[in-house]
Amino acid sequence: MYKNYQSIKISEQCLSDQWPPKPDRALPTYVVNLDAPPVERWKDIVANYKDELNDLLAYMKTFIVEISPELKFLIDLVDTKLPAMADTLPAPYGDEMKGISQGSGLPLGEVVLYNVFYEVSSFCTSVVGQDQDGNIFHGRNLDFGGMMGWDKINHTWALTEKLRPLMVQINYTQNGQVLFKTTTFLGYIGSLTGIKPGVFSVSINERNALRGGYIGLIEWIYNINRNQSFITFAIRDMLTKSESYDQSVKYLAEVPLLAPCYYIIAGPKPGEGVIITRSRNGSDDIKPLGKDNLWFLAQTNYDNWKKQPIYDDRLTPCIKCMQAKGKNQVTFESLFNVLSSRPMLNKMTVYTSLMKPATGQFEAYWQLCLDEEASCRPW
Known part of the structure; x- marks a missing residue:
């Protein structure tokens, strides 16, 4: 109809x-084992998705400002403020992001950007x-x-x-x-x-x-x-x-x-x-x-x-x-x-x-x- x-x-x-x-x-x-140290929980899983994650983050950084000009500040902070932001997050989230960065090879700032985008x-x-x-x-x-x-x-x-x-x-x-x-x-x-x-x-x-x-x-x-x-x-x-x-x-x-x-x-x-x-x-x-x-x-x-x-x-x-x-x-x-x-x-x-x-x-x-x-x- x-x-x-x-x-x-x-x-x-x-x-x-x-x-x-x-x-x-x-x-x-x-499976994510919450008994494992936070920095280790995601490493093996994300290692199998390196290409997909890199492709996504590269695209996000290029086009994120199309959503709203106000979001450009996030892109500007990827290499400066966002990596340090991981240490400000309540446990266990910052350490989990560090583990995802290590397992995927993505810079920590890009992993933080991905996780705050929602x-x-x-x-x-x-x-x-x-x-x-x-x-x-x-x-x-x-x-x-x-x-x-x-x-x-x-x-x-x-x-x-x-x-x-x-x-x-x-x-x-x-x-x-x-x-x-x-x-x-x-x-x-x-x-x-x-x-x-x-x-x-x-x-x-x-x-x-x-x-x-x-x-x-x-x-x-x-x-x-x-x-x-x-x-x-x-x-x-x-x-x-x-x-x-x-x-x-x-x-x-x-x-x-x-x-x-x-x-x-x-x-x-x-x-x-x-x-x-x-x-x-x-x-x-x-x-x-x-x-x-x-x-x-x-x-x-x-x-x-x-x-x-x-x-x-x-x-x-x-x-x-x-x-x-x-x-x-x-x-x-x-x-x-x-x-x-x-x-x-x-x-x-x-x-x-x-x-x-x-x-x-x-x-x-x-x-x-x-x-x-x-x-x-x-x-």
């Missing part, structure tokens, strides 16, 4: 035939749903790399394509057991999407706001204010330390942050789901599962209580599709179909993750939006 909004052609779908994805779309899985740029769709029996499911699309180098021949975003070879699932172990799992880009040590079995699952969406993450980065780099957390390190802290859904929600709602964002959290028990709309210093809104008698929550990159921008309304089609599926169809299959439907699936979408907090079930698949199947938006 196509709708014309002020000359913007948007394809809206609610598909039912995308599950199951082919086995070769499952992301490769690696603070200032990403798009996403996240959904939490509860079925008629009270089971909680959590799905998310990660959209990344838009506005950086549109390839007119292949109709793709260049940065998005350079990220694809780095998509992995990481199982973090402690005392020989899996403590939590994440979907990430290899070499990136924060957590964008993760699950701690039996405790909670979480995804993060960028919040489009004036004076976003780059202000917090400036404050951190120049030691103006370091009493704040990087938004993806806050997630990993909870995945490592949290013992309950409530503890995770409270922390992510209150911790001072470098950047505004949305935290989408699901728990193992009925009714445990929430969207936390974060400013840097607190929560602007907390929307629990069940509000307005809704059995699901959906979030993209704009405040969910406001009218969505006409050029990027993924929320309204997502809500329509979830309502069409119904409460009796909250499964990995239905969530994957929703997240594989346009415009939730778009040119920036790189993966879909599916999580069930109660059991720890966690699956992640690469995604690719092709124009020949239906009109596919560039953002």
